[in-house]
Amino acid sequence: MHPDFCRPDTRLPATSLPRxxxxxxxxxxxxxxxxxxxxxxxxxxxNYLGAGGAPHAMLTQLRADHALSVHGVGLSIGGAGPLxxxxxxxxxxxxxxxxxxxxxxxLAWSSHGAAWxxxxxxxxxxxxxxxxxxxxxDAVQSALGRPMLLENPATYVTFAASTWSEPDFLSEVARxxxxxxxLDINNVFVSAINHRSDPRAxxxxxxxxxxxxxxxxxxxxxxxxxxxxLIDSHSRPVADPVWTLYAExxxxxxxLPTLIEWDNDVPAFDVLTDEARRADRxxxxxxxxxxx
Amino acid sequence: MRSLPDxxxxxxxxxxxxxxxxxxxxxxxxxxxxxxxxxxxxNVRHGLTRALAARFPVVExxxxxxxxxxxxxxxxxxxxxxxxVLSEWGGDFPAFLSGFPPVAGLPYLPDVARFEALRGHAYxxxxxxxxxxxxxxxxxxARLVLTLAPSVHAFASAHPxxxxxxxxxxxxxxxxxxxxxxxxLIARRPDFAIVTEPLDAGxxxxxxxxxxxxxxxxxxxHDPAPLLALLLRHQLISRIGERP
Numbered sequence: 231m232h233p234d235f236c237r238p239d240t241r242l243p244a245t246s247l248p249r250x251x252x253x254x255x256x257x258x259x260x261x262x263x264x265x266x267x268x269x270x271x272x273x274x275x276x277n278y279l280g281a282g283g284a285p286h287a288m289l290t291q292l293r294a295d296h297a298l299s300v301h302g303v304g305l306s307i308g309g310a311g312p313l314x315x316x317x318x319x320x321x322x323x324x325x326x327x328x329x330x331x332x333x334x335x336x337l338a339w340s341s342h343g344a345a346w347x348x349x350x351x352x353x354x355x356x357x358x359x360x361x362x363x364x365x366x367x368d369a370v371q372s373a374l375g376r377p378m379l380l381e382n383p384a385t386y387v388t389f390a391a392s393t394w395s396e397p398d399f400l401s402e403v404a405r406x407x408x409x410x411x412x413l414d415i416n417n418v419f420v421s422a423i424n425h426r427s428d429p430r431a432x433x434x435x436x437x438x439x440x441x442x443x444x445x446x447x448x449x450x451x452x453x454x455x456x457x458x459x460l461i462d463s464h465s466r467p468v469a470d471p472v473w474t475l476y477a478e479x480x481x482x483x484x485x486l487p488t489l490i491e492w493d494n495d496v497p498a499f500d501v502l503t504d505e506a507r508r509a510d511r512x513x514x515x516x517x518x519x520x521x522x
Numbered sequence: 523m524r525s526l527p528d529x530x531x532x533x534x535x536x537x538x539x540x541x542x543x544x545x546x547x548x549x550x551x552x553x554x555x556x557x558x559x560x561x562x563x564x565n566v567r568h569g570l571t572r573a574l575a576a577r578f579p580v581v582e583x584x585x586x587x588x589x590x591x592x593x594x595x596x597x598x599x600x601x602x603x604x605x606x607v608l609s610e611w612g613g614d615f616p617a618f619l620s621g622f623p624p625v626a627g628l629p630y631l632p633d634v635a636r637f638e639a640l641r642g643h644a645y646x647x648x649x650x651x652x653x654x655x656x657x658x659x660x661x662x663x664a665r666l667v668l669t670l671a672p673s674v675h676a677f678a679s680a681h682p683x684x685x686x687x688x689x690x691x692x693x694x695x696x697x698x699x700x701x702x703x704x705x706x707l708i709a710r711r712p713d714f715a716i717v718t719e720p721l722d723a724g725x726x727x728x729x730x731x732x733x734x735x736x737x738x739x740x741x742x743x744h745d746p747a748p749l750l751a752l753l754l755r756h757q758l759i760s761r762i763g764e765r766p
Contacts, residue, residue: 279607280646281672284714304606310530317606342537345602346611348569351536351562354548359529386558388550389532425552456553461561 243410244377245332245442247297247487250513251506254491260288262499268506270297270331272489276304279320289328298330299443299489304346307366307380308353309339318373325374332443332487334379334412335370337363337400354389355399367407379442380404381412384420384449384462396421397435410442415479416491419472420449420460429475438483446476446509447491465494468505477512485513540566541599570598573608578615578638580690581631593622609646613639630681630699637683637708640675641718644710647673650760652712657762658750664739668732669761670753673710676721676729679703684720707749711756719756725749737765 250269263271271292278285292298302321305313325333338350353359371377382400394402404411413436422429448466452459468476468490480486490505527535532548539546545559552558571594575582582590597618603611616635625631650671658666677684684704689697705726707719721729724744731741738746753759 276606276608280609282649283646283673283710285646286649287714306606310528310533314606320607339533340606342533344604346604346606347537347540347566348573348603348606348608349562349565351533353529354532356529362529386561387552387555389548390550391527391532391548392550424558454554454557459554459557459561 243404243440243442244379245299245410245487247299247331247443249485249487251488251490251509252297252299253502253506254489254493255289255292256496257285257288258496259499259502260292264291264295266499266503268296268503269510270299270487270489272299272301272491275300275302275321275324275333278324293328298328299332299334299487300325300328300330302333302335303350304340305335305366305370306339306341306346307335307370308337308351308359308363309341309366310362311341311343313366313369314341318370322373325376332379333374333376334381334443336381336383337396337403338383350383352383352385352387352389354391355394355396356391357393360394360399360402364403364406367403367409371407371409377409379410379412381414381445382417382421382436384414384417384460386424386459386461388425395435397432397437401435401437401440404437404440411437411440412443412445413438413441413479414445414447415476416445416447416449416468416472417462419469419475420462423458423460426457429471430478433475433479438479441483441486444476444479444486444488445491446472446488446505463494464491466492467501468508473508473512476509477515480512480516481519484516488513536562539563567595567598570594570603573603574598574612574615577609577612577642578635579692580638580687581615581619581635583690583692584628584631584634584686585625589624593624596622609642615639630679630683630686633679633681633683634687637677637679637687637706637718640677640708641716644673644675644708644716647671647710652757653759653762655754655759655762658754658759661762661764662739663742664737665765666738667735667763667765668738668753668759669763670732671709671758671760674729674733674753674758675708676726676733677704677706677708678726679705684718687718707752709756709758711758717756719752721749721752725752 248269252270253268255271255273336350340347418432419429446468447464450461450463488509527548535546540563545556571591574594616632619632682700682702682704684706686699705721710716728741728746728749
């Protein structure tokens with residue numbers, strides 16, 4: 231039976247990704263990735279904006295047999311300045327060419343003036359930033375001609391000026407722009423521990439109906455006098471407390487497209503598929519619970 | 523009560539803190555605020571350093587990882603990426619090296635960087651068709667115009683930059699730099715392999731002329747056969763036409 235058969239009337243926001251586990255695509259795993267029964271692959275848009283060559287040849291082959299998610303890291307949607315229109319046009323050309331099942335970006339800024347900073351940087355959540363982020367999401371969705379998913383960040387600081395909680399802020403962006411949300415549960419956990427707050431309270435407030443994809447990743451930890459500081463490193467297996475939160479979310483939402491992100495110290499392909507299988511098993515459990 | 527800064531002011535202050543040891547104003551109180559800001563600072567610097575090292579791995583080997591990292595920090599602060607496409611960042615890194623006093627003792631370093639930048643261009647260059655080589659012998663050689671694949675570059679160095687690059691590949695013991703000049707062809711074959719072929723000065727001159735669109739007869743100030751053999755072997759001629 232098709233996994234989605236029991237819920238024929240629910241369409242995921244802004245994505246047609248399968249409700250199963252996917253992996254971040256790494257060129258060094260190309261041959262294995264082509265053959266693997268992985269439900270979808272995700273790429274970073276900015277790694278595929280060259281004119282030609284091996285990146286596009288690999289992506290074309292991968293795309294032939296697998297659903298694709300394009301994840302941008304460079305649009306700086308959370309920035310105070312205007313969007314980089316030239317970069318947006320290049321992302322649009324990529325999305326037009328490969329017609330991915332989903333396009334997503336971050337609630338963060340990564341450029342200042344003309345300089346690109348290669349990190350996802352934090353912003354205050356105020357009425358002013360809400361209006362600007364909504365305008366940026368509108369502009370991206372208009373340019374791409376499709377709704378996008380916006381991802382919650384991992385943060386190490388918060389701002390005195392913030393008047394919105396992050397879940398409320400994201401909920402309002404989704405309501406005003408029609409975008410879906412990408413729920414990164416590792417980011418939820420990392421931020422909550424870092425800000426000495428409760429990840430379950432965050433998830434209780436999060437608008438799960440708007441979630442079109444979940445990200446899971448590993449983090450590093452350091453011990454500070456005031457408590458642990460977790461670093462969103464994408465360099466390790468998903469941590470056990472993050473798996474627990476994931477199972478709790480899936481129990482509420484049913485299966486959702488779920489990406490295992492592992493971008494640094496990338497292990498053997500088998501290690502990645504094992505992580506994906508663990509996510510699939512949790513979703514299977516939720517399917518059976520729904521049918522029971 | 524002091525009014526809180528707006529979005530642009532907050533971002534400007536945070537950006538300044540990425541390139542200074544200061545903790546920006548406007549953050550909510552938290553334990554170890556300096557360490558928290560340092561995570562972002564390290565992410566930015568480490569991320570940009572690794573991106574530059576990915577484009578210039580042999581430059582990194584030649585100066586050592588620790589020195590490269592410090593140098594990359596200086597370069598990134600002065601020449602930050604103008605695009606999120608990091609494979610396109612660093613075009614002015616060779617020129618920066620020419621004017622960076624701490625590496626003045628390695629006069630070949632800018633040319634090694636230029637060589638690595640051209641390999642990067644070749645990797646990402648547009649795809650191109652492969653011309654039928656029969657057309658080479660069919661036409662009047664004096665009027666033949668060869669269109670080469672967009673990945674083809676002619677490289678020339680007053681230093682043995684190609685040999686230094688070859689000697690400093692991973693898995694090889696670094697060798698002392700030799701002497702003399704190097705010329706090379708850098709390109710991507712249709713099977714996506716990046717080729718770097720040494721050329722003699724005459725073949726380099728012909729390749730440079732062909733890349734400018736000069737007809738083969740006019741470009742061939744020396745025997746073009748060795749260069750043509752290379753271009754055919756690696757399938758780098760995308761069109762063979764005749765000047766009217």
